[in-house]
Each structure stands twice: as structure tokens, then as C-alpha cells.
Amino acid sequence: MLKRVIHWFELEPVGTLLSYDHDAMSRFVEAGALTEPKRTRYANCVACKASLPVQVQSWGEHLVRCASCGGDVVLGIEFQSVSAKLSWLPNSLAAQIDSTLKPVVTLIDNRLWRISEATSATTAVYLLRSTINLDLAPIMETLNVDFDDGRRLILTTSPFRNMPEPTAESIFLPLDEVAHMEPEGIRLDARSLLPQLIDQVPLWFELPPPYNRLTLAGETLRLRRRQPDFMRLLRLAHAAGQKKASWRALLRRAGYRDVYTSLAQVFPDEVFRFIETSKDDVWIRKAPLPKSRAGPDRQRKNNR
Ligand SMILES: [Zn+2]
Structure with a gap:
């Protein structure tokens, strides 16, 4: 049905x-x-x-x-x-996710709706009316303008050809994986939907909006320029259960344009007390290093 x-x-x-x-x-x-x-x-x-x-x-x-x-x-x-009443589907889904959001927010007419509140504390949920050959560029642009502060779940009416792989920030999920039809209407299946809405992993550090202060084991690192963007993306990766993230990908998404061979070219020593990096990956430490020491990359560089 x-x-x-x-x-x-x-x-x-x-x-x-x-x-x-x-x-x-x-x-x-x-x-x-x-x-x-x-x-x-x-x-x-x-x-x-x-x-x-x-x-x-x-x-x-x-x-x-x-x-x-x-x-x-x-x-x-x-x-x-x-004929189909297009407002019915987003409204029916929204009523089951977030009954306080009335009416739903139409972001692109007949194409994209936000069906839950968007706050950094929750996962924002969208409905995308998809087609096999969907042009994704305007969709992503609109999503980024609407909400760029946390995780997004985009329910798509059908799978489509260039459906993006899940990332720490965005998951595209075909509607039939989390909903079914009953005689009285469409029903979201809480058992399959809930895991998508919850930050899976408790975090061992604090990085609240606007993401310019990283607090780890009682010590706080002030973040400057594009560092807050970088750390926000790293936080999302950790919150989605990833132990490490590619630092090159994070730099690119945080707006760093140059090509780097090491993260030590980007961040000062102080930052490496809070994060650790290997060849390709970066992660937030369990506790800051003592003030006299810096990360392994930096040490190698200093020893040259
Ligand atoms: Zn005619």
C-alpha cells in the first residue's frame, strides 16, 4: 500500500x-x-x-x-x-515526529520539507520527494542554509541514483525502511526510526555552539578562525560513533583551501594537547596532554 x-x-x-x-x-x-x-x-x-x-x-x-x-x-x-495531496505526507510524518511543529516548513515547493524542529541537541528530520534522476545540488544548498549545526536525517520517498553515502552529518534514508501504510494512514516505525534520531555515543568532551570552546577533562581550549568549524565536524563524527575521522576531509569541509601534508601545518601546538592525529586521521584525546608536551606529528616536526 x-x-x-x-x-x-x-x-x-x-x-x-x-x-x-x-x-x-x-x-x-x-x-x-x-x-x-x-x-x-x-x-x-x-x-x-x-x-x-x-x-x-x-x-x-x-x-x-x-x-x-x-x-x-x-x-x-x-x-x-x-490527484495526490502533497501536503498530506509531510504533515502526517511531522505529526508523529514532532507534534509541536505546525505547520511543517516547506523549503522547496513540492520537493523538500523540514518535518521536525532543527536544534543542535536533536537530529533535524526532512522529507524529500525524490525522483530517479534527482538534481542534488539545490537540495544540499537548501539543507545547508536551513540547518548546519548538527545531524540531519533526510527521509526520501524513494531511493535515487546519486543518493549520498551516510556521513556523520547527513543520512539519506528511503521512507519505506521506517514507515508502512495502515488503513487509517501512514505510520512511522519507531523501532527502526529511533536509532537514526539519537546521538549514538556519549561524548567525553564538551563543544557547545558556537563551537569556539573545547572543554576536555576540565581544561578549555579556545578555538579561533576556522577551527570551530573543524572541531564541530569532528564532534559530529564522534557523536555518530566514529573513533577517528579523515583530517583532510574535515579541513576541506571546514573551508581550508590549501593542500597540507600534516595537520601540524594548520594548528598550533596548543591544539595538539587536545587532539591526536595519525597519518590520515584525527580524533579528540581522552584527556589533554600536559602543557610541556605536544602531539606526535608536532614532535616529529620539532625533532627534524
Ligand atoms: Zn491544443
């Missing part, structure tokens, strides 16, 4: 009319996923030969023109049609 609802929801163009089948569709009309059935006729264009269904009452038929070219039409057989 969920497959069929998702298919209606993804139909292009938005508002596509579906021939109404009472046995198959009446329950979805009642649930609010489909519009009320309306009298419909095919408008067959005399000029361009297009044949498009149009919802029309008998008293309005003389006004119908071809939707493609504006030409005169001959009306075909009469039937009932419905």
Missing part, C-alpha cells in the same frame, strides 16, 4: 489526474492523501491533437480550452478523477 501512495506522491507533473477507482482509492481519499473525486472529461484538441483530462462541471464545459495550445477542444467520455 505504501508503494502505491508513494507512486502517487511522486507523479510528475504535480497535480496529475488519476482515474478514480472507488475500491482502491476511497480509503486514501478519507485519509487525506488524495483529493475528493471530481467529474472529469478528456479534452481532445482540434488543433494540436493533445488529449488531456480536465476536471470540469457540466456548466463550465463551454469554457474549456486546450491546456497545451489554447485551441478548441472536443470533450470525451465522463469519469471521476483525483
Whole structure:
């Protein structure tokens, strides 16, 4: 049942009319996923030969023109049609995740909705109406503008071709992995959804917004310039259960543009008391090093 609802929801163009089948569709009309059935006729264009269904009452038929070219039409057989109500799906999901958020926040019309509050303390949840060949660039841009302070879970109506791999910050998850359809409507499955919403790992350090103070075992490191961005991304990796992260990837995402061969080229000694780095990885120490010592990379450099 969920497959069929998702298919209606993804139909292009938005508002596509579906021939109404009472046995198959009446329950979805009642649930609010489909519009009320309306009298419909095919408008067959005399000029361009297009044949498009149009919802029309008998008293309005003389006004119908071809939707493609504006030409005169001959009306075909009469039937009932419905179309998908796009607001139904995000609202139904939002009501189950965060009933305080009313209405949901539309970020891109008919494409992207935020269906939970966005705070750094929780995972922000979005619904993406996907297509096989989705252009991801405007989606990511919009997501980053909306919320860049913590984890995001993006429920996609279907898998799509260039679906991104999960990272510490963003997870794309097909809707049918966490939801199913019941006669009265769509139901999120808490058992499969909850693990995606919780920071899996308790953190052994503190790095609250705006991420400019890293506190570890009672000592605080002040972060400057782009360091807060770097540490925020490292925090997300740790919160997602990763013991280490690629420091090159973090530098790039934090906006460092140069090419570095060692993290010691970027951060001063003081920072290495709080983080440790190996060839490719970086992680936050369990406790700061004593003030007289620095990290292994730095030591090697100083010994040269
Ligand atoms: Zn026409």
C-alpha cells in the first residue's frame, strides 16, 4: 500500500489526474492523501491533437480550452478523477515526529520539507520527494542554509541514483525502511526510526555552539578562525560513533583551501594537547596532554 501512495506522491507533473477507482482509492481519499473525486472529461484538441483530462462541471464545459495550445477542444467520455495531496505526507510524518511543529516548513515547493524542529541537541528530520534522476545540488544548498549545526536525517520517498553515502552529518534514508501504510494512514516505525534520531555515543568532551570552546577533562581550549568549524565536524563524527575521522576531509569541509601534508601545518601546538592525529586521521584525546608536551606529528616536526 505504501508503494502505491508513494507512486502517487511522486507523479510528475504535480497535480496529475488519476482515474478514480472507488475500491482502491476511497480509503486514501478519507485519509487525506488524495483529493475528493471530481467529474472529469478528456479534452481532445482540434488543433494540436493533445488529449488531456480536465476536471470540469457540466456548466463550465463551454469554457474549456486546450491546456497545451489554447485551441478548441472536443470533450470525451465522463469519469471521476483525483490527484495526490502533497501536503498530506509531510504533515502526517511531522505529526508523529514532532507534534509541536505546525505547520511543517516547506523549503522547496513540492520537493523538500523540514518535518521536525532543527536544534543542535536533536537530529533535524526532512522529507524529500525524490525522483530517479534527482538534481542534488539545490537540495544540499537548501539543507545547508536551513540547518548546519548538527545531524540531519533526510527521509526520501524513494531511493535515487546519486543518493549520498551516510556521513556523520547527513543520512539519506528511503521512507519505506521506517514507515508502512495502515488503513487509517501512514505510520512511522519507531523501532527502526529511533536509532537514526539519537546521538549514538556519549561524548567525553564538551563543544557547545558556537563551537569556539573545547572543554576536555576540565581544561578549555579556545578555538579561533576556522577551527570551530573543524572541531564541530569532528564532534559530529564522534557523536555518530566514529573513533577517528579523515583530517583532510574535515579541513576541506571546514573551508581550508590549501593542500597540507600534516595537520601540524594548520594548528598550533596548543591544539595538539587536545587532539591526536595519525597519518590520515584525527580524533579528540581522552584527556589533554600536559602543557610541556605536544602531539606526535608536532614532535616529529620539532625533532627534524
Ligand atoms: Zn491544443
